[in-house]
Amino acid sequence: MKQNRNLLVxxxxxxLLGGCASNAQRxxxxxxxxxxxxxxxxxxxxxxxxxxxxxxxxxYDAAVPLPAKMGIGNFFGNFRGIARSGNAFLQGKGxxxxxxxARLFINSTVGxxxxxxxxxEMGLYEGEEDFGQTLAVWGVPSGPYLFVPLLGPNxxxxxxxxxxxxxxNPLGHQVDDQPALRNSLVGVSAxxxxxxxxxxxxxxxxxxxDKYAYIRAAYLQRRASMVRxxxxxxxxDEENVPVYEPETTPAATPAx
Amino acid sequence: xxxLPKLLLAAATxxxxxxxxxxEMILTAPDVLVQSVTEDVLxxxxxxxxxxxxxxxxxxxxxxxxxxxxFNFSRMTALAVGRDWSKASAAQKEQLxxxxxxxxxxxxxxxxxxxxxxxxxxxxxxxxxxxxxALVRTEIQQPGGRPIQLDYSLEKTDKGWKVYDVVxxxxxxxxxxxxxxxxxIRDGGIDGLIKTLTEKxxxxxxxxxx
Numbered sequence: 001m002k003q004n005r006n007l008l009v010x011x012x013x014x015x016l017l018g019g020c021a022s023n024a025q026r027x028x029x030x031x032x033x034x035x036x037x038x039x040x041x042x043x044x045x046x047x048x049x050x051x052x053x054x055x056x057x058x059x060y061d062a063a064v065p066l067p068a069k070m071g072i073g074n075f076f077g078n079f080r081g082i083a084r085s086g087n088a089f090l091q092g093k094g095x096x097x098x099x100x101x102a103r104l105f106i107n108s109t110v111g112x113x114x115x116x117x118x119x120x121e122m123g124l125y126e127g128e129e130d131f132g133q134t135l136a137v138w139g140v141p142s143g144p145y146l147f148v149p150l151l152g153p154n155x156x157x158x159x160x161x162x163x164x165x166x167x168x169n170p171l172g173h174q175v176d177d178q179p180a181l182r183n184s185l186v187g188v189s190a191x192x193x194x195x196x197x198x199x200x201x202x203x204x205x206x207x208x209x210d211k212y213a214y215i216r217a218a219y220l221q222r223r224a225s226m227v228r229x230x231x232x233x234x235x236x237d238e239e240n241v242p243v244y245e246p247e248t249t250p251a252a253t254p255a256x
Numbered sequence: 257x258x259x260l261p262k263l264l265l266a267a268a269t270x271x272x273x274x275x276x277x278x279x280e281m282i283l284t285a286p287d288v289l290v291q292s293v294t295e296d297v298l299x300x301x302x303x304x305x306x307x308x309x310x311x312x313x314x315x316x317x318x319x320x321x322x323x324x325x326x327f328n329f330s331r332m333t334a335l336a337v338g339r340d341w342s343k344a345s346a347a348q349k350e351q352l353x354x355x356x357x358x359x360x361x362x363x364x365x366x367x368x369x370x371x372x373x374x375x376x377x378x379x380x381x382x383x384x385x386x387x388x389x390a391l392v393r394t395e396i397q398q399p400g401g402r403p404i405q406l407d408y409s410l411e412k413t414d415k416g417w418k419v420y421d422v423v424x425x426x427x428x429x430x431x432x433x434x435x436x437x438x439x440x441i442r443d444g445g446i447d448g449l450i451k452t453l454t455e456k457x458x459x460x461x462x463x464x465x466x
Contacts, residue, residue, distance in 0.1 A: 029435055119403055126402065201372065206460060207429075209365040210436045217432040225426020230405055232391055232423075
C-alpha cells in the first residue's frame with residue numbers, strides 16, 4: 001500500500017515536471033489543452049509498454065494458438081455485449097440493441113459461455129456502442145483529450161463512459177470477492193487487447209513524424225467516426241483548419 | 257436547299273458520338289477504378305513470393321507502378337498541410353508532395369504486404385453523372401476479426417478519377433498529419449517540414465524506423 005503511494009507520488013512528479021518541460025513552444029490545439037501533461041503521461045505509458053505490456057503481449061501472441069485467442073477475445077467481448085446492447089438502446093438504436101441481446105443469448109448458451117461467436121456466424125454482427133458514444137449522442141461535449149497510461153488515448157467524455165461501461169460489466173462484480181481471480185481476468189484482458197494492437201505498432205512507428213500527435217489525431221478521428229456509426233461525414237476536426245485547395249498547374253505560372 | 261443544315265447536323269452528330277464515347281472510356285467510373293486497381297494489386301501480391309516474404313522494395317515498386325498513377329498527391333499534400341499550403345512556393349509544394357508521397361507509399365506498401373487471406377467487399381456505389389467528387393466505400397474482411405472500413409475519396413480530373421484521401425476505419429490517413437505538419441511549419445517554416453519529411457524517409461530507407 002505504502003509502496004503504491006510512493007510510486008504514485010513519483011509518477012505525479014514526473015508528469016508535472018514533464019508538463020513544464022515540454023510546454024515551452026507548443027501552440028495548443030483546441031482539443032488538447034493539457035498537451036504538456038498528456039505528453040508526459042504518454043512517455044510514462046511508452047516506458048511501461050516497452051518493458052512490460054508489449055513483451056507480454058508478444059509472448060501471448062506467439063504462445064497462444066489463434067483459435068484460443070479468438071476464444072479469449074470472444075469471452076471478454078461477450079461480457080462487454082451487455083453494455084454495448086444497453087448503449088444501443090440508450091442511443092435509440094432499437095434494432096442494434098435487440099441484435100445485441102440476441103447475440104448475448106446465443107453466444108452465452110450455444111457459444112459456451114461466450115467462447116464461440118456463433119452469433120456472427122449466423123449473421124448477427126456485433127455493434128460497437130459504448131457509453132462514451134452515448135454521451136456524445138446525448139450532446140455532451142468531448143472534453144479535453146487525455147492520455148491515460150495503460151488505458152491509452154481518451155477524452156474526458158470517453159473516460160467517464162469507460163468507467164460506466166466497466167461498472168455495468170458483470171465480469172468484475174461476479175468475482176469481486178476473489179481478488180486473485182479478478183486481477184488475472186483484468187490482466188489477461190489487457191494483454192489480449194494489447195496483442196490485437198501489435199500489427200499497428202510498426203505502421204504507427206513508420207508513418208508518424210510525431211507519434212503522440214499521430215495517435216491523438218487517429219483517436220479523435222476514430223471516435224468521431226464511431227459516433228457517426230461509420231458514416232462518412234465532416235470529422236470533428238481537431239484544428240478546424242480551412243483548406244486551401246490548389247489547382248496546381250505548373251504550366252500556368254506566369255513568366256515575369 | 258434544306259439539305260445542307262441537316263447534312264451538317266448529321267456530320268456533327270457522327271463526329272461527336274465517338275468523341276463522347278472516348279471521353280467516357282478514359283474516365284473509368286470511380287468504383288470500377290478502385291475495384292480494378294485493388295484486385296490487380298492483390299493478385300500481384302498473391303503471386304509474388306518475394307513480397308510475401310517481406311521484400312519491402314518490391315512491394316514499393318508494385319505500389320508505385322499500379323497505385324500511384326491513380327493518386328493526386330498535390331491535392332493530398334494540400335489537405336494534410338491545410339492553411340499553410342498557400343504560403344508554400346511552387347517548388348516547395350513540389351518537394352512537399354514528393355516527400356509526403358514517399359512516406360505514404362512506404363506505409364501503404366507495408367500495410368499491403370501484411371495482406372494474407374483478407375477479402376475485400378465493395379459496397380454499393382451511387383453517383384450522379386455530373387458529380388466531380390466521389391466516395392468509394394470498401395470493407396476488408398478478415399478471418400476471426402471485425403471487418404475494417406476502407407474508403408477512398410476521388411475527384412474527377414481531365415486525366416480521369418484520382419484518389420485524394422484514404423480513410424481507414426474513419427481515420428483519414430491524410431488529415432491525420434495536419435496537426436504535426438502545422439507544428440513543424442510553426443517551428444521551422446515550410447522548409448523545416450520538408451527537411452523533417454526528407455530525414456524521415458531517409459531513415460526509413462535505411463531500415464530503422466525513426
